[in-house]
Amino acid sequence: MISFLLLAFFIPISYAGKECVWIMGRVQCEHDPTKNLNVEVRVWDRDSFGPFKLIDPDDLMGVTFSTEDGRFQLDGCGDDFDWIPGLSNKPEPYVEIRHYCNSDLGETITLPQFNVFVPKTHELGVIILDRPEKQEKRNQ
Incomplete structure (x- = not known):
């Protein structure tokens, strides 16, 4: 009986969003x-x-490469544990773009987090690699 109660208590923690x-x-x-x-x-x-990133680093959901005209399509899945029963903990996706437009050393653009999930498509439009946008974070 005790093992059943322990199992019933920990099952909600093991579910993931x-x-x-x-x-x-x-x-x-x-x-x-x-x-x-x-x-x-x-x-x-x-x-x-x-500092918590050392314990729980971000998870890669998917990766792709652009075509000759710069187009890309990407899909991926992620899950986060629901630590509090009844409170859904959905993934917090964000996009990183690694390119060599401005330098042979490369540059990474990090776009803001978004909350658009399947069956909807997150449309990024055209991202100009030469010019930083206000919402982008760029690292060399």
């Missing part, structure tokens, strides 16, 4: 269009911040 994403967009290097090809696009599930 699993969600999938579909992402479409296009990258554009205006000063050198040949660099539109093979731009790496990744979608991550943010799990924690600051």
